[in-house]
Every structure is written in structure tokens, then in C-alpha cells.
Amino acid sequence: MSAPAMGTSKTAPNDGSHKKKKGPGTLATAYLVIYNVVMTAGWLVIAVGLVRAYLTRGSYHGLYYSIEKPLKFFQTGALLEILHCAVGIVPSSVVLTGFQVLSRVFLTWAVTHSVREVQSEDSVLLFVVAWTITEIIRYSFYTFSLLNHLPYLIKWARYTFFIVLYPMGVTGELLTIYAALPYVQKTGLYSVTLPNKYNFSFDYYTFLILTMVSYIPLFPQLYFHMLRQRKKVLGHMEEYTKVE
């Protein structure tokens, strides 16, 4: 459940109100700025890679292969964000961030990487594009927020693009998992059967189906949460001018 990542931190309007937010120390802020800049750059590389590959080949098919390595690198790098929450330099819930990042990493490695046959599916392109646009906006949002110079455009984009990108990403993810099912069943990928001396079994095929089912309760909750956040953050448009 991961398409455009949710806004768990920095959702309160930082509009120069009287409450002075106690942020991370100077060193931590510098580190976070570097981290977010690097991530923005990384996802821009992926975006550029996708566009170039499309222009060169002239078709949508198989674009995954052209950005496979940076996608894996930067999406996996997001695991650091869990650490940031655990250490306290980012005021988000470890559990929520962990859940989001791990679901992305799961899709990248345990589905797309592991089941070669789905890599040429168009559904992969669907979620990769959704993730790319979301992450570019999200990481630039964090960068500018940390520097206390957040352009309204970025804030608006962050809280508006998800309306389309989130369902788009979820659709891509679900279709990809669905496409992987027959191959997982045929090869018994990541599955353990009885009997064995540890008396344990795991059916990856069933696990994937359960994962797909879990989107049903989770996606609406996350989506409506983002919609509520949007109203809260952008709803003050009439009251303030666009100067941050």
C-alpha cells in the first residue's frame, strides 16, 4: 500500500504562526537536507531515464529495464527514513513510516525483482511513474521545508497530485502482484512446505493474495486521510496570500 507516500510529517501548515516548532538540531538538519536533495536528484534521474528510454524506443514497453538499478537503489535507500524517525530527527511515527517504506521495498524486490516475468508488464510502468512523480515532489517538499522556504507550488503539488497518483500507483501495484501470481504458484517461490524439521510452512502465493486483499481496507483509509490533510493544509487559501 504505497503509491504516493503519505504525509506523516510536516503536514501542519508552517505558515509563520506563533508556535515555534522545535525541529532537529543544526547537524541533523544539514544531514536531512542533504538526504532529501540526494533523493530528489535520484528520482529525477529515474524520471529522465524513463523519458529518454521512451523517446529512444518509441514505445511504453519494457521501460522498467532502463531504470531498474536507480529505482532499486533509491527506493531501498528510503529505508533510512525509518531510522530518522526512530532516532527522532524526523517527527513521524516509526510504525507508519516503516509500513510505507517496507511495502514499497516489498514491491520492488519481492515482487518485481523476484518474478522476472512481470518486469515487462505495463502495470510496472504505471506504479513506477506514480512513485517517481510523487517522490520528486515529496523530497523537494521536505528539502524546502527544512530550509524554511517552501514555495506554495510545491506544497500545493504535494497535496494535490496524490489525488490521481495514489489510485494510479495502487492500480499498478495490484496488477503487478496479480500478474506474478501464476509464476509464484508454478515455481513455489519463497514457499516452505511440510514436512520439515521446524514444523513450519509458508505459502507465498496465498501471502500475495492476502496482500492484495489488504489494500481494500487500507487504501481508502490512507486516501481519505490525505484528502483531509489537503483540506487542512490548503484550505487556508482564502485567508492568506501566497507568500510563505
Add this chain to the structure above:
Amino acid sequence: MKQVEILDTETKEQLCFLDKVEPHSTISDIKGLFHKSYPRRYPARQALTLHPQGNLLKDDEVLQNLPGGTTAKLYFRDLGPQLGWTMVFLSEYVGPLLIYLLFYFRVPYIYTPKYTFTSSPHPVVSLACACHSFHYIKRLVETIFVHRFSHGTLPLRTMLRNCVYYWGFSAWLAYYINHPLYTPPSYGERQIKYALFIFMLCEAGNFSIHYSLNSLLGEGPKCRRFPHPSKNPFTWLFFFVSCPNYTYEVGVWVSFSIMTQCVPVALFTLLGFVQMTIWAKGKHKAYTREFKDYPALRMPILPFIP
């Protein structure tokens, strides 16, 4: 004579106005009076505070000690349906006991039809069933006869969550232990015997601790003491840990994991250990804060491990 005004925490509207309340009435009495006007809101689900965001007032607080003039203003919040601790523990424990037995007797629709109502050729499977059942029967007996609970109730939601956890896990581990394709432990008889011995020791230890904690609280809430080792050797673990009941409980499940050599059991043990460590650390902190003469050697749950 005082008057008490009770307002809703969210809407701030007046829910109840109590006339002619004795100044030495307690919060408990006021809750009783509120209950008369709102029969569905029994005292256990009432949360009364002095301010909308304030701390919960304890049941034994006396009205005249609270700030305010002749009219005391209290804020009410509904805690939701509550269950008595006895009820909670009984449902949490009866579930695993019965569910495990369903798997042991291989009730239809769990395993393939040819195995329905058959029994396993491995003696360890019957032993495991006996141990598991003994564990939960002992807990039920303790809940009814031994345990004295400190707080009154638990919210319904928490209880449901706990039940899902206990019942679900016992179903999962029972499924594998009683499975037709179950593989007995690698080191055979010896592994099973040693594990059983440790299991029984830890059960005896756990019971001893519950019994000694019970006699501690038996002298009433005013007498605050922390537990001490007694003549019973099992209680000597008190020299080393604050919560030996949890230590023994972990021991029970570790030995059961070894006895059955089953990953789901080991996982349940691990999760239980994590949760009990959190509880033990909380209790340990409370003890050290309250008693200046608390033994420095004692650690929360594992000897010598802070």
C-alpha cells in the same frame, strides 16, 4: 452540602446537575449518582476530570478536597463498554484452551478428510497437548482463585484485540503441532524430557510468584510493599528480578518451543517475551521510583540484564 455540575468534555453542555451532595462524598459516589441519570453509563465507563484535558480523577478522591466553591464543575468522558478483569482473563484463556483441543482431536475441515479424528503416532504431540492445556487451566484457576487485580476494568476494544491475538496464535501453533506431517524434535526423547522438566519447573515457579504477589496485596491497598523472596526456593528469583512471574512465563514458552521444535511456537515465545519485557520494565521503574530501599541487584525481567 455541595453541588456538582457535570459537563460533557467535548460539547461542554451540562449533562447532569447534582444537588445536595455530601462534602465528604467520593468520586465513586458521584459516579453512582451520575449512573442514576444515565443508566447506560455505569461507573466503570465514566471518566471524570477537573478540566477537559485534565487527568482522570481517582475513585477515592473526596469532593471537598477538590478545587472550586460550593459548586464543583466536573467534565465527563465515556470510556466505552468496559469489562471486569475476571471476565477478560477468562475469555482470553478459555479460547486457546479449547481451540488447541479442536486441532488435537483433528476436528473435520482442518486437515484433509482422511485424518479427521485420527491421532498422531508421536507421543510428544499428546504431551504437548497436555502441557498446553495444563498451562491454560492453571491460568484459569489462578484468575478465579488467586489473582487480585489492581485496576477495575478494561475497554472492550482492547479485550477483543487481545482475544484475537491469543486465540489466533494458539490456532496457528496448534495447527502445526497436530498436523499429520508433524516432525518430532531432532534430538528425540532427551530433548523432550529436558524441555518437559524445565516446563514444569517454570510453571511451578510462575505459580509460586502469583501466590506470593497475592498475599502481598492481601493486606489492603494502604500497605505498599514490594515483593520479597520467601522460604519457597522459586521465589528466590526475586533476588535477581522484579517480575519473576514474567521470567518464568518466558521459561515456560521457551521450553515448550524446544519440546515441540516448532517455529510458530518460537515466534509466539519471542513476541510474548518482547511484550513482557515492556511490562516488566514499567513495573521495575515504578518500584524503583516508589521505594527508596529497592534492591539495586534486581533487574526487570532477566537476571543481570537491565
